[in-house]
Amino acid sequence: MNLNPQQRAAIEYVEGPLLVLAGAGSGKTRVITEKIAHLIKRLHLPAAKIAAITFTNKASREMRERVGKLVSGSQAEGLTVCTFHALGLKFLQIEHARAGLRRGFSIFDADDAQSMIRELAPKGIKNDALFALQSLVSRAKNDGLTPEQAAARAASAREREAAMIYALYQKRLAAFNAVDFDDLVRLPLAILEEDAEARTIWRERIRYLLVDEYQDTNSGQYRLIKALAGERGAFTAVGDDDQSIYAWRGANPENLDELARDYPRLKVIKLEQNYRCARRILRAANALIANNAHLFEKRLWSEAAEGPAIRVVECRDDEHEAERVAGEIAFLAEKHKARWNEFAVLYRGNFQSRALEKALRLARVTYHLTGGTAFLERAEVKDLLGYLRLINNPDDDAAFLRVVNTPRRDIGSTTLEKLGQLAGARHVSLLQAAQSDAVLAQLPARTGGALAGFVALAGELSVLARRLPAAELVGELVRRTRYVEHLTAQIKEPALRERRLQNLTELSDWFRAMQKDGASGDLAAQLALMTNADRDDPGNAVRLMTLHSAKGLEFRFVFIVGVEEGVLPHEGSLEEGRVEEERRLMYVGITRAKEQLTLSYAKRKRRFGEITANEPSRFLKELPQDDLAWSGRDQTADAEHRKELASSHLARIANLLAD
Numbered sequence: 001m002n003l004n005p006q007q008r009a010a011i012e013y014v015e016g017p018l019l020v021l022a023g024a025g026s027g028k029t030r031v032i033t034e035k036i037a038h039l040i041k042r043l044h045l046p047a048a049k050i051a052a053i054t055f056t057n058k059a060s061r062e063m064r065e066r067v068g069k070l071v072s073g074s075q076a077e078g079l080t081v082c083t084f085h086a087l088g089l090k091f092l093q094i095e096h097a098r099a100g101l102r103r104g105f106s107i108f109d110a111d112d113a114q115s116m117i118r119e120l121a122p123k124g125i126k127n128d129a130l131f132a133l134q135s136l137v138s139r140a141k142n143d144g145l146t147p148e149q150a151a152a153r154a155a156s157a158r159e160r161e162a163a164m165i166y167a168l169y170q171k172r173l174a175a176f177n178a179v180d181f182d183d184l185v186r187l188p189l190a191i192l193e194e195d196a197e198a199r200t201i202w203r204e205r206i207r208y209l210l211v212d213e214y215q216d217t218n219s220g221q222y223r224l225i226k227a228l229a230g231e232r233g234a235f236t237a238v239g240d241d242d243q244s245i246y247a248w249r250g251a252n253p254e255n256l257d258e259l260a261r262d263y264p265r266l267k268v269i270k271l272e273q274n275y276r277c278a279r280r281i282l283r284a285a286n287a288l289i290a291n292n293a294h295l296f297e298k299r300l301w302s303e304a305a306e307g308p309a310i311r312v313v314e315c316r317d318d319e320h321e322a323e324r325v326a327g328e329i330a331f332l333a334e335k336h337k338a339r340w341n342e343f344a345v346l347y348r349g350n351f352q353s354r355a356l357e358k359a360l361r362l363a364r365v366t367y368h369l370t371g372g373t374a375f376l377e378r379a380e381v382k383d384l385l386g387y388l389r390l391i392n393n394p395d396d397d398a399a400f401l402r403v404v405n406t407p408r409r410d411i412g413s414t415t416l417e418k419l420g421q422l423a424g425a426r427h428v429s430l431l432q433a434a435q436s437d438a439v440l441a442q443l444p445a446r447t448g449g450a451l452a453g454f455v456a457l458a459g460e461l462s463v464l465a466r467r468l469p470a471a472e473l474v475g476e477l478v479r480r481t482r483y484v485e486h487l488t489a490q491i492k493e494p495a496l497r498e499r500r501l502q503n504l505t506e507l508s509d510w511f512r513a514m515q516k517d518g519a520s521g522d523l524a525a526q527l528a529l530m531t532n533a534d535r536d537d538p539g540n541a542v543r544l545m546t547l548h549s550a551k552g553l554e555f556r557f558v559f560i561v562g563v564e565e566g567v568l569p570h571e572g573s574l575e576e577g578r579v580e581e582e583r584r585l586m587y588v589g590i591t592r593a594k595e596q597l598t599l600s601y602a603k604r605k606r607r608f609g610e611i612t613a614n615e616p617s618r619f620l621k622e623l624p625q626d627d628l629a630w631s632g633r634d635q636t637a638d639a640e641h642r643k644e645l646a647s648s649h650l651a652r653i654a655n656l657l658a659d
């Protein structure tokens with residue numbers, strides 16, 4: 001595959017900071033991959049001194065694979081390709097002392113963080129207020145503010161309260177020798193900004209930095225890039241302001257502007273040829289996004305074929321819509337002899353997947369749901385990870401509380417409250433308190449005995465952890481905690497039990513796959529950063545996912561469902577005046593399609609048992625009408641399509657499609 005002149009220029013330019021600003025499918029990600037190879041092969045920069053940052057772990061894995069095809073294995077050794085969070089984790093594992101952490105520190109997930117904030121917040125706080133508080137704390141952390149700075153900047157009573165909670169929350173995390181996700185960026189940033197020695201070391205360690213999906217970095221991440229790149233500005237950032245879809249989570253598309261301000265030498269290269277989408281799809285995307293105000297002017301053209309019209313399918317309700325989509329997928333797969341994994345069905349919210357799953361199962365279409373209940377959020381997985389965390393970090397009280405009575409050991413909340421008081425008075429963690437005979441003596445004999453038993457088990461396990469590879473440790477953990485017996489006693493339904501047991505096997509498979517150099521504790525930390533979307537390639541299956549998680553991906557056939565007012569654009573976003581971000585989301589969705597795009601909406605929806613009418617999305621009106629073929633509304637197009645269906649050998653599917 002050849003590179004065009006702009007791509008080549010972007011790859012070869014290393015004299016200073018570079019921003020590649022370009023629309024969807026123009027080869028930005030490819031530029032990063034090729035540039036890594038160029039740095040290694042042509043400029044002889046050791047791979048260990050290059051770091052590339054992607055938006056998801058899955059994207060990291062794919063990029064590593066692609067680089068692997070361009071350079072030999074030994075040349076690629078030591079290359080860092082990971083997310084901001086994983087880079088921060090790696091940083092802290094090396095620099096834990098500078099961050100005031102001890103080796104083996106834990107990572108608190110969103111749940112842990114939330115329950116801690118609940119404890120610190122005023123008693124009886126409502127969920128909404130709690131979420132708001134948590135997001136204010138998180139926002140302050142993402143902006144790289146210390147609790148003191150957050151307090152100084154607080155402009156309202158709510159922000160003052162959040163700053164106060166933030167201070168307490170950090171104290172608590174420190175006591176647990178733990179960090180949360182936000183700290184994975186905030187702490188490295190604070191160290192680099194304050195500590196000249198660390199700065200020198202890390203700038204030597206990372207000599208060239210590449211960042212994909214730059215438009216979705218938040219201000220803390222941006223400052224981290226700056227801190228790592230320094231005045232030298234040895235970095236390439238690639239992004240597309242039209243695909244900024246995480247402003248609601250603190251991403252800051254103005255970072256694109258800021259880069260130009262902070263680096264007056266910044267070179268900007270634009271890529272304007274799209275290599276992904278058929279012409280009509282690209283036209284639709286361009287027309288749609290022209291309705292947004294623009295920071296930068298970009299044009300996008302393509303040499304690809306016109307491609308078929310974009311189908312817009314009007315359906316009665318979401319069930320009908322799901323049936324149409326399933327039928328259409330089966331039909332297209334047959335017609336084009338396509339594989340299931342060439343299809344994606346995209347939607348605004350996870351709740352929309354239920355009807356689709358049912359219809360796809362009925363139509364015997366193999367599918368894979370990305371997202372959903374994340375594997376790592378399942379109780380048994382969290383239990384085992386809780387054990388690993390505790391073994392690795394005896395100060396991790398959250399992990400202690402998670403596992404001390406799982407499986408049941410008759411250690412009740414009264415005991416734990418008492419233990420908490422005793423530990424607090426002594427300024428030690430719960431596990432350390434439970435290790436003390438003096439503490440146990442103050443508890444009733446029976447529960448004291450149970451606690452002593454748990455302490456002994458934790459001791460045995462940490463001895464094993466030093467000896468066994470992580471995947472085997474998981475097996476041993478399951479045996480010694482009698483976890484299978486626990487599940488068996490708890491879950492009566494055989495199929496469900498089987499599935500839960502399967503999760504245990506899967507966890508140890510994950511560890512086996514990840515385990516190259518890390519100890520079990522490091523792996524547990526890494527695993528905490530994974531999401532369901534990061535799991536191995538699900539093979540030949542239709543992908544079901546949200547528009548957000550489709551970023552960066554491409555498929556031959558794309559369906560976007562629920563193209564309705566209130567869904568896409570989303571109701572909440574409309575209320576908050578964020579319709580432009582919704583339009584960008586739609587733009588991301590449309591530009592995932594290589595060959596054929598189908599949009600659908602339902603005329604009615606059931607909501608709390610009532611049937612209400614839906615309006616088709618305003619975005620449909622913004623598309624070039626000549627490139628659309630309506631179905632369900634326009635009788636001739638429908639008749640044409642039915643005829644085509646009938647002439648195929650898929651009578652069953654044609655039936656499914658018939659109204």
Ligand SMILES: Nc1ncnc2c1ncn2[C@@H]1O[C@H](COP(=O)(O)OP(=O)(O)OP(=O)(O)O)[C@@H](O)[C@H]1O
Binds near residue numbers: 024
């Ligand atoms: N010069 C080229 N010639 C042919 N195909 C190309 C060229 N450059 C990139 N491609 C192909 O175009 C497609 C889009 O590339 P890529 O994913 O890198 O785009 P992108 O700009 O990162 O898109 P997005 O904005 O969606 O992340 C890929 O299939 C890639 O292999």
Ligand SMILES: [Mg+2]
Binds near residue numbers: 028029552
């Ligand atoms: Mg990309």
